[in-house]
Amino acid sequence: MLTKVPEWPAGVGHQQFLEVSSTLDVARQEAGQFPNATWFTATLQTASRGRRGRSWVAPEGNFYGTLSIPCTNPVIAPLRSFVAALALHDALRGVMGEGPTLALKWPNDVLLNSGKVGGILLESLMVQGQMWGVAVGIGVNLIAAPSIAQVEGGAVYPVSVKGESGEDVTPDAFLKHLAPAFAHWDAQLTSYGFNGIRTAWLDRAARIGETITARLSNEEVTGRFETVDENGYLVLNTPKGTRQIAAGDVFF
Numbered sequence: 001m002l003t004k005v006p007e008w009p010a011g012v013g014h015q016q017f018l019e020v021s022s023t024l025d026v027a028r029q030e031a032g033q034f035p036n037a038t039w040f041t042a043t044l045q046t047a048s049r050g051r052r053g054r055s056w057v058a059p060e061g062n063f064y065g066t067l068s069i070p071c072t073n074p075v076i077a078p079l080r081s082f083v084a085a086l087a088l089h090d091a092l093r094g095v096m097g098e099g100p101t102l103a104l105k106w107p108n109d110v111l112l113n114s115g116k117v118g119g120i121l122l123e124s125l126m127v128q129g130q131m132w133g134v135a136v137g138i139g140v141n142l143i144a145a146p147s148i149a150q151v152e153g154g155a156v157y158p159v160s161v162k163g164e165s166g167e168d169v170t171p172d173a174f175l176k177h178l179a180p181a182f183a184h185w186d187a188q189l190t191s192y193g194f195n196g197i198r199t200a201w202l203d204r205a206a207r208i209g210e211t212i213t214a215r216l217s218n219e220e221v222t223g224r225f226e227t228v229d230e231n232g233y234l235v236l237n238t239p240k241g242t243r244q245i246a247a248g249d250v251f252f
C-alpha cells in the first residue's frame with residue numbers, strides 16, 4: 001500500500017553502504033566532510049547500537065540509517081529526536097496507509113499496533129573537540145522483528161511492518177518516505193521552534209493521561225503522564241508532586 005512517493009528534499013545527501021559497523025560510526029567518521037544534511041544507510045550493520053548501551057538486532061532487510069546534520073546549537077540538536085519520531089510516524093503511514101495504529105512513546109520510540117517498530121538514537125558529532133552536528137540514528141523493523149527474548153525485560157514487544165501490515169517495504173523505498181518527512185518536520189523546528197513539533201508529537205503520543213513508569217539511571221518514577229514540556233522533558237504527576245524527567249526509559 002505504498003502511497004505516492006514524495007520528492008527527495010533539496011540539498012540533502014545520501015551515501016549508501018553494503019556493510020558497516022554502524023551508520024552512526026560512519027556519521028562520526030564523516031563529520032565535517034559534508035556541508036549539508038546527509039543520510040548514511042547500510043544494508044547490514046555488524047555492531048548496531050541502541051539507547052542506553054543496548055545492542056540493536058539488525059537482520060538484513062530492515063532499515064538502518066543515520067542522518068548527519070550540521071548543527072552547533074546545543075538546545076536545538078537534541079530536539080531532533082522528536083523530529084525523527086514524527087518523520088518515522090509519517091513515513092510508516094506512507095508505506096502502510098491508514099489501517100495500522102501508530103503512536104509515539106517518549107522519548108523516541110515508534111509503536112505500531114502497540115509494539116515497537118522503530119527506534120531512534122541521537123549522538124553528538126564533534127570535529128577537533130568542538131560540536132559540529134548531530135547524528136540521528138534510526139532503525140526500523142521492516143521485514144523482521146527480534147523475539148521478545150532478545151529485548152530488555154519489561155520492554156514493549158517488538159513488531160515489524162511486514163508482520164503487522166503484510167507490506168514488503170525495502171529499506172530504499174522506506175528512505176524515500178522518511179527523508180522528505182524528516183526535512184519537513186526539521187524545517188518546522190528550525191523555522192518556528194519546538195512548540196509546533198511538541199504539539200504534533202503530543203497529538204500522536206501513546207498513554208497520555210495514564211499511569212506510566214519512567215526508569216531513570218538511579219530510580220523509578222511512577223505517575224500520571226501529563227505532557228512533554230517545552231524542553232522535551234517528560235512530565236509526570238506523582239503522589240509526591242510533579243516530576244520533569246530529562247532522560248529515561250518508559251514502561252507501560
Ligand SMILES: O=C(O)CCCC[C@@H]1SC[C@@H]2NC(=O)N[C@@H]21
Pocket residue numbers: 021022023024045047048049050051052054056063064065066109118119120121137138139140
Ligand atoms: O534503542 C533504540 O531504540 C534505538 C535504536 C537505534 C538503531 C539505529 S539503526 C541505525 C543506527 N545505527 C546504530 O547502530 N543504531 C542506530
